Amino acid sequence: MNVLSGRWVAILGFILWTAHAQAFVQEMTAEFRPDPSNPMINRFKNTTPESGICPWHIPERCKQLGIFSIRTTQIQFSSNGPILGNHVDPRKGVMFKLPTQWRDLPVVHLATGKSETVQIRIAGIGGKFHMPPPYDQTSWMYGNGSWSGARPPCLPTGYIIGNKYYLLWSWIAPLNIGACNVQAVKDLSSLFYETFEFSYELRTPNPLMMEAGQYVGTTTYSIGPNADFDFGDIMMPTDNQLTFNFTLDVDHHLKVEVPPGGNRIQLEPQGGWQAWLQNGRKPSRLFRDQTVNLWASSHFKMTLECPEPLGNTCSMRNEAGHQVPLDVMVSLPPGLSDASGRPVNRQPLTLDGSGTELLQPSMYVDRKPSTLHFEVKAAAVEQMLEQPGSTYSGTATVVWDSEV
Incomplete structure (x- = not known):
């Protein structure tokens, strides 16, 4: 007397793209697939390939903080002049002002045009710097203001490795902070950042409330003096933009x-x-x-x-x-x-x-x-x-x- 029928569809994704002259593009991916062993966990899994501090050095701490890291040599920084010892103006030395506030990123369903919102913020900074001989690590202030201890309002990760002439380091950047800096105590003729490393935090929509299909969107950060990533007036980037292209896949049941x-x-x-x-x-x-x-x-x-x-x-x-x-x-x-x-x-x-x-x-x-x-x-x-x-x-x- 009665016939039952069901219709079910369950794939959703999202891609962010942009092409821009002089823009480093970072692909970001995440997915949601229902997990029968954890039915109460209803959030996206970040599937972006990681590099740098989080996967290689402090994975558990990053997991606790809910952050991820990426290390690249596609953006580098070189000084455009000397860094004077005991400089008063932080902009004339090593300075890091980051977009640590949450940024809304609209993503649009390709089939229906329905919009959802992803949020991203930069949650840490790091890299590898080189100094030309005879300059060495004695050029820097130590203690709480050193590279290893980080300079407030940034927080240390405990990670630092290198020798007299180069150093790999990483700091954590809390929400909505100002600039962090390290003061040189001796004159430096030049400084070079070989790698650019950043940590980030994501907030994604509730996948249970999203339609099956594919969503796309993009966002771009500026890099340079007084930009989103502002490293002061001395350290000049090889690229002036960082674009995030996101792809979120959802497999609904x-x-x-x-x-x-x-x-x-x-x-x-x-x-x-x-x-x-x-x-x-x-x-x-x-x-x-x-x-x-x-x-x-x-x-x-x-x-x-x-x-x-x-x-x-x-x-x-x-x-x-x-x-x-x-x-x-x-x-x-x-x-x-x-x-x-x-x-x-x-x-x-x-x-x-x-x-x-x-x-x-x-x-x-x-x-x-x-x-x-x-x-x-x-x-x-x-x-x-x-x-x-x-x-x-x-x-x-x-x-x-x-x-x-």
Whole structure:
């Protein structure tokens, strides 16, 4: 009497691109795929290849801070003049002013044009510098202001390695700070940053609320004196822009599993037909509850389809053509709610989809039981009993549709 059908789609991605003269482009990727072993973890996984301080030296601390690092030689810095010992103006020496504040990055669904927002901020700085002989590490102030200890408001990572003439180092940059600097205590004729290393932090949208498909967007930071990445007036970059191209892939699940025989429903009174056959007691309703298993990691809608509708629902008909309404309702497992955030309990399914046009998860629902309730109400049952010897049958198609 009833046929169940499901529609499910589940791939989403996002790409950021830009081409610009003199712009270093860094591809950034992340993905979301539901994990049955961790259904409560509903966030993107950063899949951008890492380099530098986080993967090679302090992975656990970076994990605690929620930051990632990239080291490159595609942007380098050279001094445009000498750095004087005991200089008063931080801009005339080693200075790092970073875009540590959160920046909104709109990303757009390629098919629908719907926009979501990613946020990024720079969370650390590092690199490798060289000094020409005879200049060496004694040229720098030590203690709390040294390369190893970092200069407030930056924080140390504890990482430093090198010799008299070069040094690899890395600092952490807290949110919304000003410039960090190291003062030279001796004159330096020149300075060269061979590598440019930065750490970053990401905030991504809730993937459970995003449509399947692909999103694209881009953002660019400026580099140079008084730019987003401002290393003072002495250290000049080989590139004046850093562009981030993001790609986010989301693999949503929407799957329905009907147990064997579950697509044929037989309606009966409470306790069966014995009370009617033995005592003539009319049943107040005919019903059947059918359990189906459900997987869902994104919003979806539910509707009815039927060859012989009656009002906003389906129907059953006997051989003589007498027709009665068949009501279909759904109860969904915890973790799924309606558009108002309420649990879904015996919610009517209708031909126009009203009331079930948006069903949304707060977690990944992994093979949880959902119940379809089929019912013929008392008034219709009384009409059916006036047609003795009749057999009523009908078809109802229940649709789970991810195209909301």
